[in-house]
Amino acid sequence: MSNEQTEKVMDQKVEKSPSGMKIFWKEVLRDKLALLSLVFLVITTIAVFGVSVLLDKEEIVRVDPFAIYLPPGEQFILGTDQGGRDIFGQLIIGTRNSLSVGLLVTLMSGIFGIIFGVVSGYFGGQVDNIMMRIVDFFMVLPNIMIIIVFVTIVPKYSVLTFSIVMSAFLWMGIARLIRSRALQEKELDYVQASRTLGSSHTKIIFKEVLPNIMSLIVVTMTLNLAANIGIESGLSFLGFGFPQDTPSLGTLLSYATNPTTLEERWWIWVPAAILILVLMLAVRNVGEALKRAADARQRRAS
Amino acid sequence: MWKFIVRRLLITMPQLVLLSLLVFVMASFMPGDAFTGQIDPNISPEAIEEQRERLGLNDPWYIQYADWVGNLSKGDLGTSTQYHRPVSDLVWERVVNTFWLSLLSVIFIYAIGLPLGIVSGRWNDRLIDQIITGYTYLGFATPIFIFALVTLWVFGFHFGWFPTGGSVASGLDPGSLEYILSKLNHLLLPALSIALIGVVGTVQYLRSEIIDTKQKDFIVTARAKGAPESRVYNRHIFRNSVLPIAAFFGYEITMLITGSIFVERIYSYPGMGNLFIQSILLRDFPVVTAVVLLFGLAAILGALLSDIILSIVDPRIRIK
Numbered sequence: 001m002s003n004e005q006t007e008k009v010m011d012q013k014v015e016k017s018p019s020g021m022k023i024f025w026k027e028v029l030r031d032k033l034a035l036l037s038l039v040f041l042v043i044t045t046i047a048v049f050g051v052s053v054l055l056d057k058e059e060i061v062r063v064d065p066f067a068i069y070l071p072p073g074e075q076f077i078l079g080t081d082q083g084g085r086d087i088f089g090q091l092i093i094g095t096r097n098s099l100s101v102g103l104l105v106t107l108m109s110g111i112f113g114i115i116f117g118v119v120s121g122y123f124g125g126q127v128d129n130i131m132m133r134i135v136d137f138f139m140v141l142p143n144i145m146i147i148i149v150f151v152t153i154v155p156k157y158s159v160l161t162f163s164i165v166m167s168a169f170l171w172m173g174i175a176r177l178i179r180s181r182a183l184q185e186k187e188l189d190y191v192q193a194s195r196t197l198g199s200s201h202t203k204i205i206f207k208e209v210l211p212n213i214m215s216l217i218v219v220t221m222t223l224n225l226a227a228n229i230g231i232e233s234g235l236s237f238l239g240f241g242f243p244q245d246t247p248s249l250g251t252l253l254s255y256a257t258n259p260t261t262l263e264e265r266w267w268i269w270v271p272a273a274i275l276i277l278v279l280m281l282a283v284r285n286v287g288e289a290l291k292r293a294a295d296a297r298q299r300r301a302s
Numbered sequence: 303m304w305k306f307i308v309r310r311l312l313i314t315m316p317q318l319v320l321l322s323l324l325v326f327v328m329a330s331f332m333p334g335d336a337f338t339g340q341i342d343p344n345i346s347p348e349a350i351e352e353q354r355e356r357l358g359l360n361d362p363w364y365i366q367y368a369d370w371v372g373n374l375s376k377g378d379l380g381t382s383t384q385y386h387r388p389v390s391d392l393v394w395e396r397v398v399n400t401f402w403l404s405l406l407s408v409i410f411i412y413a414i415g416l417p418l419g420i421v422s423g424r425w426n427d428r429l430i431d432q433i434i435t436g437y438t439y440l441g442f443a444t445p446i447f448i449f450a451l452v453t454l455w456v457f458g459f460h461f462g463w464f465p466t467g468g469s470v471a472s473g474l475d476p477g478s479l480e481y482i483l484s485k486l487n488h489l490l491l492p493a494l495s496i497a498l499i500g501v502v503g504t505v506q507y508l509r510s511e512i513i514d515t516k517q518k519d520f521i522v523t524a525r526a527k528g529a530p531e532s533r534v535y536n537r538h539i540f541r542n543s544v545l546p547i548a549a550f551f552g553y554e555i556t557m558l559i560t561g562s563i564f565v566e567r568i569y570s571y572p573g574m575g576n577l578f579i580q581s582i583l584l585r586d587f588p589v590v591t592a593v594v595l596l597f598g599l600a601a602i603l604g605a606l607l608s609d610i611i612l613s614i615v616d617p618r619i620r621i622k
Contacts (some may be wrong), residue, residue: 133313133316136317136605137316137317140317140556140601140604140605141556141598141601141602142559142560142594142597142598142601143556144559144560144563145559145560145563145578145593145594145597146324146594148578148582149328149582149590150328153328153332153333226443230443230445231445233445234446234447234564237447238447238563238564238567239583240582253447253448253451256451256455257567257568259459259466262451262454262459263455263460269451273451273452276445276448277443277444280443281440281443284442284443
């Protein structure tokens with residue numbers, strides 16, 4: 001190649017492949033529903049955490065016998081419950097609590113599941129065989145039930161222990177997914193090359209394999225967040241979620257097990273039901289957009 | 303195939319042992335023992351201690367575990383601290399109700415899921431498919447308890463078309479036609495609530511499976527040989543895609559258990575799920591242990607059944 005040609009090539013602008021963030025934004029901007037969901041989530045999170053700082057928690061959970069079952073009106077925007085407590089305030093605090101526990105459980109179960117899955121897939125063979133039988137076992141159990149039992153027998157019950165119990169039985173899905181990707185990943189040349197250069201297994205797993213499957217991790221954790229919000233509110237609905245004095249979205253719904261409340265006092269449970277649905281859908285929409293951004297085959301042609 | 307079945311059975315054994323250990327550990331963490339609710343305050347502590355010794359409550363855990371498993375194999379699940387009756391009797395009354403609820407839910411799931419999945423796979427990306435896909439998208443995100451609450455509110459209370467609780471109207475002769483019809487009437491709404499949410503997975507799986515199969519060589523061959531479109535779908539594609547669905551039945555059991563806990567609670571239907579929640583609230587732990595054990599057993603055996611059926615209808619599984 002002559003010098004001239006080389007210069008010509010050098011002159012040409014090298015087009016870098018777009019970064020992950022860029023692809024994600026492109027995908028979100030194209031998908032109006034995902035954009036709407038993202039905006040909604042950001043606003044709700046900020047509003048809920050912001051307003052709950054201003055709200056007086058004691059004031060909201062205090063029982064007021066003179067304001068029982070008030071319909072929505074001037075004093076209480078969304079009325080009151082059987083204890084005369086403000087539904088709107090409970091809704092704000094409930095959303096904050098549900099979101100926080102959802103995030104905490106997603107993180108804890110995610111970290112454990114990812115490590116379990118990546119180790120199982122990376123080593124393969126007999127190790128993988130045994131670890132996956134363990135996953136199979138936990139996967140098939142009726143986990144909601146077992147969580148309920150542990151929630152009742154765990155000593156010193158708090159939001160943290162509740163989240164730990166939940167995470168302990170919800171890590172299998174992500175472990176299985178990560179494991180099957182790690183199985184493919186370890187056959188790739190870069191792992192072999194790194195091995196030949198003498199890298200330790202720990203270094204390959206955490207510094208090389210994990211970053212390469214990051215997109216899968218982010219997508220799965222987002223979708224898990226939606227599921228966990230649902231599971232938490234379901235447990236709170238049955239009365240096995242948050243400790244008694246901490247409202248959650250599920251707690252508001254559990255008031256609807258009273259037939260009269262279900263039939264006539266819609267303001268107590270309908271807003272919470274809608275909020276749970278919209279939250280879960282919004283998180284899922286963002287997750288789906290992430291999924292499309294992460295997988296070139298699903299990405300729409302630009 | 304036999305090799306696969308034997309290997310699958312071998313995997314089930316440790317699963318059962320693990321389940322029994324898990325439940326045993328759970329039970330030993332629960333407050334109270336065989337005496338809870340039965341102790342007469344006039345009995346001296348020495349006498350109680352003597353009884354404890356006699357019943358083996360002071361033995362090391364592995365002996366207690368062995369005793370416990372021994373009792374289980376004899377069908378002895380202990381005594382309810384709340385009702386002072388054998389747990390097995392209590393559970394038996396409820397199992398029947400939950401069995402009917404689950405059976406009807408499964409029938410609904412297949413009756414709704416198969417047509418929807420086939421239609422949406424056959425005419426994919428048409429309007430009808432978009433509607434069905436929209437439904438599965440919403441259904442996937444809807445927690446079952448919210449859906450059940452809303453159906454109860456709308457069809458049970460607002461329109462009053464269905465009973466809002468219980469499993470049968472009172473004052474009817476067991477075995478008479480009215481009795482059976484009343485049972486069915488009480489079952490319809492809870493079963494539909496489980497089915498309309500539980501069906502989502504089936505529809506999504508069937509849709510993608512059919513879209514996949516549509517372009518396979520053997521379908522192209524069938525078309526090239528001049529088989530009419532209806533025959534291509536009803537015979538070639540149907541056989542290939544629907545049989546695996548039928549085999550997922552066993553895996554649905556875990557979903558049905560979760561569904562029954564919420565739905566039985568909401569419809570105050572006297573089944574196992576409701577018994578479980580009540581016993582937890584009443585701290586009746588022998589019953590709780592029994593229900594968890596039975597549901598866990600059902601789930602494990604269901605998965606076993608699914609895998610065996612799947613290995614018969616889909617030889618690809620066996621090779622692995």
